Amino acid sequence: MKIIQVSDLHLVTPGEPLFGSDPLARLEDCIVDLNLHHSDADLVVFSGDLTDNGEPAAYAALGERLEALVPPFRLMLGNHDAREAFAAVFPEALGADGFAHSFADMDGMRIVLLDTLEPGRIEGRLCGARLDWLDASLADADHALLFLHHPPCPIGVPALDDTCLADAGRLMEVLRRHQNARHIFAGHVHRLANGSWGGIPFSTLRGTNHQSALTFTGPHAVSFESPAYAVILASGGAVTVHPHEFPVRDWG
Numbered sequence: 001m002k003i004i005q006v007s008d009l010h011l012v013t014p015g016e017p018l019f020g021s022d023p024l025a026r027l028e029d030c031i032v033d034l035n036l037h038h039s040d041a042d043l044v045v046f047s048g049d050l051t052d053n054g055e056p057a058a059y060a061a062l063g064e065r066l067e068a069l070v071p072p073f074r075l076m077l078g079n080h081d082a083r084e085a086f087a088a089v090f091p092e093a094l095g096a097d098g099f100a101h102s103f104a105d106m107d108g109m110r111i112v113l114l115d116t117l118e119p120g121r122i123e124g125r126l127c128g129a130r131l132d133w134l135d136a137s138l139a140d141a142d143h144a145l146l147f148l149h150h151p152p153c154p155i156g157v158p159a160l161d162d163t164c165l166a167d168a169g170r171l172m173e174v175l176r177r178h179q180n181a182r183h184i185f186a187g188h189v190h191r192l193a194n195g196s197w198g199g200i201p202f203s204t205l206r207g208t209n210h211q212s213a214l215t216f217t218g219p220h221a222v223s224f225e226s227p228a229y230a231v232i233l234a235s236g237g238a239v240t241v242h243p244h245e246f247p248v249r250d251w252g
Helices: 023-037 056-066 083-089 128-138 168-178
Strands: 002-006 043-047 073-076 102-106 109-113 143-148 181-186 193-197 200-204 228-235 238-245
Touching (some): 002 023, 023 228, 109 128, 143 228
Parallel strands (some): 143 181, 181 200
Antiparallel strands (some): 002 228, 193 200, 228 238
């Protein structure tokens, strides 16, 4: 099974720049590369911060560009997103409870997409309703891959760590109850990082437009390292992750 993770598009109103680059053009570059090399992917997961400020025009542009993507895809929300504006373009992505969470079973693996958006907050949250949904979704799965926008634990970069998942302990209680989570995939931090949280491997990903500088002191700083997506290969509970930098047109 092959899954692609793409994160942190930060789309704005088409034609407007963000940090001196065109986020929509970067998404187009990503889609071209995915179609060229991974048209056989079973699923592409866009793990949140689809827009920079929940702009309706940005979601409309996203919908138009995704028509060119060959593999099937699912969309998640991050702290820069707005559920109402998102739902106006992608109504099928929200469940009856109003959250953008879902799961899919593929080759003996349950792919679980969590909604960690708490409007008005930078850090992620999982309310009781979402935790109950996760609990039920994991109950009959042998192996599970979890996708969420906010990392569940610090990655060692102080400027980023205060904005991760705020109530991660409650998430861990659910995961320990089921003992079937094989890997956690997150975005949000705009960095390639990997580690282990409570014995569960995790990885984070760069965005498609701009990145966070690797600074272990001081405030957050934007960097322009190459954008990347992750190629995830999974079989029988085994998981391999290949971060891949994709080529883009000249900045600006």
